[in-house]
Amino acid sequence: MISLPQAAPRVAKLTALSIGVALLATACGGSSTPSSTGSTTPAASGIACPAPSASGGATTPTGAGGSVPASTTTTDTPLKIGSLLPTTGSLAFLGPPEIAGVNLGIKEVNDAGGVLGKPVEVIHRDSGDTKTDIATQSTTALLGSGVSAIIGAASSGVSKTVINQITGAGVIQFSPANTSPDFTTWDDKGLYWRTAPSDVLQGKVLGNYMATCGAQTVGMIVLNDAYGTGLAKNVKSAFEAAGGKVVAEELFNEGDSQFSSQVDKVIAAKPDAIALITFDQAKSIVPLMTGKGIKPTQMFMVDGNTSDYSKDFSAGTLKGAQGTIPGTFAKDDFKKKLLAIDPALKDYSYAGESYDAVNLIALAAEAAKSTKGTDIAKQLKAVSEGGEKCTDFPSCVTLLRNGKDIDYDGQSGPVTFSDAGDPTEAYIGIYEYQDDNTYKPSKEEFGKL
Numbered sequence: 001m002i003s004l005p006q007a008a009p010r011v012a013k014l015t016a017l018s019i020g021v022a023l024l025a026t027a028c029g030g031s032s033t034p035s036s037t038g039s040t041t042p043a044a045s046g047i048a049c050p051a052p053s054a055s056g057g058a059t060t061p062t063g064a065g066g067s068v069p070a071s072t073t074t075t076d077t078p079l080k081i082g083s084l085l086p087t088t089g090s091l092a093f094l095g096p097p098e099i100a101g102v103n104l105g106i107k108e109v110n111d112a113g114g115v116l117g118k119p120v121e122v123i124h125r126d127s128g129d130t131k132t133d134i135a136t137q138s139t140t141a142l143l144g145s146g147v148s149a150i151i152g153a154a155s156s157g158v159s160k161t162v163i164n165q166i167t168g169a170g171v172i173q174f175s176p177a178n179t180s181p182d183f184t185t186w187d188d189k190g191l192y193w194r195t196a197p198s199d200v201l202q203g204k205v206l207g208n209y210m211a212t213c214g215a216q217t218v219g220m221i222v223l224n225d226a227y228g229t230g231l232a233k234n235v236k237s238a239f240e241a242a243g244g245k246v247v248a249e250e251l252f253n254e255g256d257s258q259f260s261s262q263v264d265k266v267i268a269a270k271p272d273a274i275a276l277i278t279f280d281q282a283k284s285i286v287p288l289m290t291g292k293g294i295k296p297t298q299m300f301m302v303d304g305n306t307s308d309y310s311k312d313f314s315a316g317t318l319k320g321a322q323g324t325i326p327g328t329f330a331k332d333d334f335k336k337k338l339l340a341i342d343p344a345l346k347d348y349s350y351a352g353e354s355y356d357a358v359n360l361i362a363l364a365a366e367a368a369k370s371t372k373g374t375d376i377a378k379q380l381k382a383v384s385e386g387g388e389k390c391t392d393f394p395s396c397v398t399l400l401r402n403g404k405d406i407d408y409d410g411q412s413g414p415v416t417f418s419d420a421g422d423p424t425e426a427y428i429g430i431y432e433y434q435d436d437n438t439y440k441p442s443k444e445e446f447g448k449l
Helices: 092-111 134-144 156-168 181-185 199-212 226-241 260-268 282-290 332-341 351-368 373-380 393-401
Strands: 080-085 121-126 149-152 172-175 192-194 217-223 245-252 273-277 299-301 322-326 388-390 406-410 425-433 439-448
Touching (some): 080 092, 080 134, 080 351, 092 121, 092 332, 092 351, 121 134, 134 156, 149 351, 156 181, 156 226, 172 351, 172 373, 181 226, 192 351, 199 299, 199 425, 199 439, 217 260, 260 282, 273 282, 282 299, 332 351, 351 406, 388 393
Parallel strands (some): 172 192, 217 273, 273 299, 299 322, 388 406
Antiparallel strands (some): 322 425, 425 439
């Protein structure tokens, strides 16, 4: 079984990230390196993104291929996991796939005999968004129920309101979707982890990708919170490093319902491309832009708003627009399993990250021979690296119970944690909108942090 020393304290976390991103080598329809002068009029016709490519190198989990040996250690305290995921608020569209991912993970763990001889219990609570106090109330209820780990929140802003409450109680907070770089250096007592990569990576991929599409100037409409401003900073840094120029950057606050001012100012700057770094406010912003002549091929979206708009917009409104979502493309077999859990699923964003969170917590509990949050946290990094590769709970726990070291790679891609609890490598998926305003996979970019 794994027996490793405790990870370095979080006060010694990484203060800088060195990124290596596999980006497209050539651009279509324009220079791959934007000029510094920029254009004076929108240049939608000059943006021609590289053609879609086959998904690259993602791990597809396989079955355990046999019976799972019984645990030699049993527990009197079953592992209890809470979820703090959005069923209301501006990220409610992310709730169903994340909750389905958690439930699928719990089902597979329990089908394999559970953790330390006991079925895993799960309790779901709504996170709401930053306009409400739902997350604090839900966290209080989950902690009162005796959970060892809480999966969530999806929103970085929401997580900031509860991270000290959760980790201060000796409980793991494990987010499948937080991307704010702020969490890398948070004093969380070694109890905050995530399967979504920092926005340092998503920002670099999006900034460079807009450049490969021929954009020389970019305007941005940005949610003024930890997620929005952090991602915008990294998009801007990458785009300008490629020789481009950000000609407008307009902020709005959570709860705002009027966006005409921001849209007008960005359009007045006549950018080649516009990055929408928002949540569901895109439902109001997109019609304002298209009504003023912005073409969908000029629009670049992010994980907070890359969603199914088939019921929101008329056909063709977003045709050709693109968006980025951290993680590998959901594979067909995984989608089928998720649909068996929730037949109404339309989006699969962060389902893999949620599923992986459950598996990693369960495997770390097995490795620790304990269901106590602080004990589990000490083994999370160990089960993610250095041992024999495995891709689901049954196969991984079989190895553990046979005394082997493991290296879990999951549905979100390779999972290898830093001492800060961040994934050190990840895929960023790029998606393109179709005529019906749904999105389909286009290409994947792989990067290391």
